[in-house]
Amino acid sequence: MRNFYFGLDLGHYEIKFSVLEETYDGRLISYNTSLKNEYFRKNDIIEPESLILLLNNIIENTLETFEIKKIDRLNVSLTIPSFQKHIQKGHAIFENNITEEDVKKTIRTAKNFLLLNNQEILIEEPLRFLIDGIQEVRDPLGFAGKRLDADVLFISCYKSFYEKIKSIFKNLNLDISNIIPSVYASSKICLSKKDKEIGVGLIDIGGETTSIGIFNEGKLIDMAVFDFGSEILYQDLALYLKVDLEEIEKIKTELYNPSIKDKKNTKKEGKLKQQIIKFLEKKLKEYFEEFKIKDYMKNIKKEYKLPAGLVMIGGFSLYENSLNLLKDILEVPIKFPKDEFNIFENEYELRKFAASVGAAFMLKDSLKEYGLFEKIKKFFYSFWAK
Template sequence: MAKGQIFTGLDVGTNTIKALVIQKNGADWEVLSYAQMPSFGLRRGAVVNVEETAKNIQLLISGLEKDCGRKINSAYVNIGGSHLYATPSDGLISVSRADHIISQEDIDRVLQATKAINIPLNEDILDVFPTEFIIDDQKGIKQPLGLVGVRLEAKVILLCYFQSYFMNLTQAVLNAKLQIDDVIPSPLAAANSVLTPQQKEIGVALVDIGAATTSLAVFEEGELIHFAVFPIGSANITNDIAIGLKTEVAIAEDIKKQHGTCILAGNDDKKNESRKKIEVFDASQSLSFTKKNLVDIIEPRVSEILDLMQKELKKIGRQEMLPGGIVLTGGGAKLPKIKELAKQQLKLTCQIGVPKNIAGLEADPALATVAGLALGVGDFDSTSRGSMMGLSFGFMKGWSSKFKRMFRVFIP
């Protein structure tokens, strides 16, 4: 196959760093190379050790280059962590033209006006997500360009971040001799690879369960309407198992993967099975427990995570009110029976979200973010890029312009 342009997604997570290189083959995307390695230098999704993180990224990218035989100069990078948060805002301006036709300049001005809020000095605004425009008290307008009015108002969601963590992340990538194409919030990248435009239109919530954080992104009418990140994830389940069974964290992780489940089956045979002893032997100790013992540890923690999601949905009046339901993704979504527990607790349809539209990539929810980072940048024109993401910001066409291209840094 001829060598075309390649696109790289870099998912810097608390437990694992993942990188994916893809290339267009005709009308389809295909994997050129994928690799992952343990992550050191992050805490709860945020980079706290720049040097260690940079070293790991450089090792990972070097291995990818050898594997695919291509030079990787830049990547789209995720940003995660509970320091990310969303806050609503609005702005109001008078239309500038004498004929009162709303121009792109007016739209830019009203969006700039929404950023005039008080936030701490050590925080900044990552992006602005319009949810609605209002022209002379006429509400519910999605595309104001070219319409006529005297007064233009915008209601938006501002996505904010802690500056030090953002700088640590970008510095770690740059120190790894890698250019940064853009920085994308993890759950929005995941949504790009697992959600369809139809789901985003009718209303859907994506729940990304990572190792140290769980993120929620809610879409409706093609727009992001809510965003939240919580400092709790699948690593907390592992820690609970380690404490409950009085064993090491590494052994607890293996037990979770091999024997863990969120709920027990209801029939009698399965109930008897749940009472059978499970023996785990290690050089330092031997453990004996039942499936029920494990569920009694796992289920409360997963329920706690789901309860946080329910409270967020209630805040925005979408509790039990999303036709597209819940889409679970991230490594924590691989826990058996989590879909059933989520459906039971949230009272919404639920499914596991895996990356779509990349040939040769494993259908693994843990790969959703890295796939979304790579997929969100390809050689689409602006219209098809926006359509792929299911976004309807007609005046902010395309993934890259949507995130404002905050910066593009080149290594000398």
């Protein structure tokens, strides 16, 4: 049986939509499309009706292409500067050995202590567990004791924004399973288990924001979103070259498109290209200092070391010199992601559609977990009913 899972990354300048197919033999294949988005800026949707029409076109084309009657649910990923990070302690008293319910109660207690009336929790990630105030463990299930404590990382957004996103998709008769920070969704398919275990960062430079997720011991331990994106660079470039934004779009295509990267340029074109590259490098360095991105990475390196360095994704990663440029600015080993599950056609699709495919991948995993839980419930119900 073929199964389809759906993920949508709501970018500030582009919407990425992915269909993740699980084939009969268990292989995963992604089908990806993108459309320009002019209705999402900073922390708000500026034209909800226009965005609904745009999304409706994407959904209708998907239904027709894959001969599907309805999309029951999907995951949505996005990035906003107003994401908030909280680390809160929680605890639970238990008898005998720690159960899954004890762990959930500990996290729930931490969540209740936050008192976030105007916030919606998007991610809850236990950072560490402590049994009876003495024994620190990664997975407390089955341990004996009387009290379980935990430090839990929460990522949240304003409830009003969360409800607005839900409302937009409700207008399309779509049920959103989860709204997820894009860098977290991307991590599910961009980062290897080994890298997440020893310490790695994932940096996504988009059109309007730059987000960084830090992973260690297999989990997200820190996340930051900076109010800087590559579009600022290109607006500066337009002023520098004294050209309009349409001309800048052509220049971006030359810099980003892998199929024309090796195109032979005239002497004049080659000189202009080098001039553009030097300008972008200079401005990016200035902005990384101005927006404290460089300072953030310095502090992270002091605390966590990051033996696996940084992995780079997002629109700016398609720029041919992006890897060397960031390595020089942040002074940290940096690489492009590997296709851990052999999902993508090429490396450029992986960097561009990581979040939307990651969102679909998370939906696949959550639905399978739910299906297993239902089977267990039915088994015990039938057992006790005898």
